[in-house]
Amino acid sequence: MTHTHSEAHPGTAVIVEQLTRRFNNGPPVLDGLDLAIAPGEFVALLGHSGSGKSTLLRTLAGLDPVTDGAVTRPREVSVVFQEHRLLPWKRVWKNVVLGQEDKGIRHRAETVLEEVGLSHRSNAWPLTLSGGEAQRAALARALVREPAFLMLDEPFAALDALTRLKMQQLVADLWKKHGCAVLLVTHDVDEALLLADRAVVLERGRIRVDVPITIPRPRRHSDPGFDALRSLLLDALGVHAA
Amino acid sequence: MSDAITLTGPYKTAEAKGKPRSLRTLVSIRRYASPIVLVCLWQAACSLGLLSTRLVASPLQIAVTGWTLVRDGTLPFNLGVSLLRAGSGLGLAISFGVTLALISGLSRIGEDVVDAPLQVLRTLPALALVPLFILWFGIGETPKILLVALGATFPIYLNLHKGIRSIDPKLVEMASTLGLSRWQTIRDVFLPGALPDFLTGLRYAVGVSWLMLVVAEQVNAESGIGHMMMDAQDFLRTDIILVGLLVYGVLGLISDQIVRFLESALLSWRPDGRKGRTA
Numbered sequence: 001m002t003h004t005h006s007e008a009h010p011g012t013a014v015i016v017e018q019l020t021r022r023f024n025n026g027p028p029v030l031d032g033l034d035l036a037i038a039p040g041e042f043v044a045l046l047g048h049s050g051s052g053k054s055t056l057l058r059t060l061a062g063l064d065p066v067t068d069g070a071v072t073r074p075r076e077v078s079v080v081f082q083e084h085r086l087l088p089w090k091r092v093w094k095n096v097v098l099g100q101e102d103k104g105i106r107h108r109a110e111t112v113l114e115e116v117g118l119s120h121r122s123n124a125w126p127l128t129l130s131g132g133e134a135q136r137a138a139l140a141r142a143l144v145r146e147p148a149f150l151m152l153d154e155p156f157a158a159l160d161a162l163t164r165l166k167m168q169q170l171v172a173d174l175w176k177k178h179g180c181a182v183l184l185v186t187h188d189v190d191e192a193l194l195l196a197d198r199a200v201v202l203e204r205g206r207i208r209v210d211v212p213i214t215i216p217r218p219r220r221h222s223d224p225g226f227d228a229l230r231s232l233l234l235d236a237l238g239v240h241a242a
Numbered sequence: 243m244s245d246a247i248t249l250t251g252p253y254k255t256a257e258a259k260g261k262p263r264s265l266r267t268l269v270s271i272r273r274y275a276s277p278i279v280l281v282c283l284w285q286a287a288c289s290l291g292l293l294s295t296r297l298v299a300s301p302l303q304i305a306v307t308g309w310t311l312v313r314d315g316t317l318p319f320n321l322g323v324s325l326l327r328a329g330s331g332l333g334l335a336i337s338f339g340v341t342l343a344l345i346s347g348l349s350r351i352g353e354d355v356v357d358a359p360l361q362v363l364r365t366l367p368a369l370a371l372v373p374l375f376i377l378w379f380g381i382g383e384t385p386k387i388l389l390v391a392l393g394a395t396f397p398i399y400l401n402l403h404k405g406i407r408s409i410d411p412k413l414v415e416m417a418s419t420l421g422l423s424r425w426q427t428i429r430d431v432f433l434p435g436a437l438p439d440f441l442t443g444l445r446y447a448v449g450v451s452w453l454m455l456v457v458a459e460q461v462n463a464e465s466g467i468g469h470m471m472m473d474a475q476d477f478l479r480t481d482i483i484l485v486g487l488l489v490y491g492v493l494g495l496i497s498d499q500i501v502r503f504l505e506s507a508l509l510s511w512r513p514d515g516r517k518g519r520t521a
């Protein structure tokens with residue numbers, strides 16, 4: 001049995017080997033899972049609710065311990081959750097640079113808020129933000145640390161359809177600009193097809209389907225190349241498209 | 243009949259133009275009218291001899307006595323002594339309460355060691371400790387200040403402890419993914435997150451402080467508002483007693499306003515705090 005949770009130097013890929021995770025000696029949620037993500041690669045992680053997507057992501061983020069198996073990941077990682085998790089008592093820009101205490105924080109915060117299109121709200125209290133704005137702030141907070149690996153756990157699931165489309169576009173742009181490796185947990189197949197280089201499907205604790213998405217960027221929802229991949233992924237998820 | 247209702251601002255209604263001001267003065271007059279009428283009735287009852295001044299002094303008499311007590315320095319002196327006691331006691335209570343709440347709110351061991359005994363102690367009525375405190379600490383300033391401190395510590399502790407415990411664990415988790423140190427997490431997440439509950443506790447603590455002070459000063463003291471009132475009792479001076487009551491009332495009101503002000507100044511990030519600001 002190995003207990004490894006090593007942090008490689010920045011730019012190294014994410015490597016998960018034989019990762020097994022149980023809660024309270026129950027059945028394994030992750031069962032000998034293998035996954036590798038290249039530097040700068042965008043991977044979408046699909047799976048049913050309860051299939052262990054968040055568990056994998058929390059382990060990668062260092063929030064859950066590696067009890068069995070090995071995980072290698074860059075030192076600089078960031079996470080965006082479904083909820084924005086902004087501190088309500090700190091103004092937006094202070095939330096963005098939370099934990100950083102050097103001289104340049106204000107400037108860095110403004111720069112990254114500009115990137116996510118939120119500079120006009122930099123002095124606002126988080127409770128006054130709309131759902132989309134709050135997620136933009138959370139993205140800014142993740143990016144200001146210049147992560148080599150960015151994890152997104154269903155970041156747009158609570159947003160309305162229109163806002164979600166805008167946010168997907170934003171993530172595509174930001175990824176192009178920052179070039180970090182991304183692991184996006186989603187249960188929206190179209191979102192995966194629109195954004196990712198690769199889609200993997202988690203089932204019974206392992207990666208069951210791992211398909212590259214080679215459709216050239218920029219992509220559109222209406223791209224006909226999506227159809228085959230969409231039915232393949234929906235099939236893998238046990239949803240049979242008519 | 244229509245099911246529709248129209249919601250408009252006051253500027254829209256036609257006849258409202260002249261009305262609001264007179265209406266508003268009417269409302270504010272009505273609010274003060276009944277206390278004023280009561281005071282007048284009280285004065286009348288005293289003047290007509292319906293109410294014995296041995297039991298209750300007349301409002302005029304109270305005003306005159308109050309003024310005399312201010313002029314000869316009795317009231318300012320005793321007020322100063324009382325304020326000092328309440329202030330020191332409350333100050334102690336805040337340091338005790340905050341320290342204990344941090345210990346028990348931020349660590350499991352601390353919770354076991356601190357919280358259980360405090361939960362038992364708080365069920366004791368603090369006033370029942372007066373005789374013991376006099377035995378232990380004599381009749382100087384110490385027992386009075388400690389009595390205030392004892393009473394006021396509990397609301398501070400209980401509310402702050404609850405505030406720390408009810409912080410969203412997701413925010414704490416976020417802080418850890420952002421690499422915040424333990425100290426940074428306490429400073430940026432726990433303390434500000436528990437501040438609303440702390441201020442609620444402070445409001446109660448201030449009220450309790452006055453209550454404890456009244457008792458401490460009336461049981462045994464050589465100065466202070468409570469002593470002034472007990473002294474007056476010996477000479478059947480109901481006017482002085484009522485002046486003391488009035489002072490207690492005003493003190494309570496002012497301190498409550500101070501805490502309210504603190505709340506609106508420190509919690510401006512809350513939606514309701516914002517409303518109060520812009521209004």
Ligand SMILES: Nc1ncnc2c1ncn2[C@@H]1O[C@H](COP(=O)(O)OP(=O)(O)O)[C@@H](O)[C@H]1O
Pocket residue numbers: 023024029047048049050051052053054055056
């Ligand atoms: N802290 C925990 N304690 C016990 N069981 C957990 C815990 N976290 C997750 N689980 C279980 O692990 C499984 C996978 O959960 P999760 O990773 O959140 O799924 P997903 O994100 O794919 O919806 C679920 O059955 C869930 O009940």
Ligand SMILES: [Mg+2]
Pocket residue numbers: 053054153
């Ligand atoms: Mg999940």
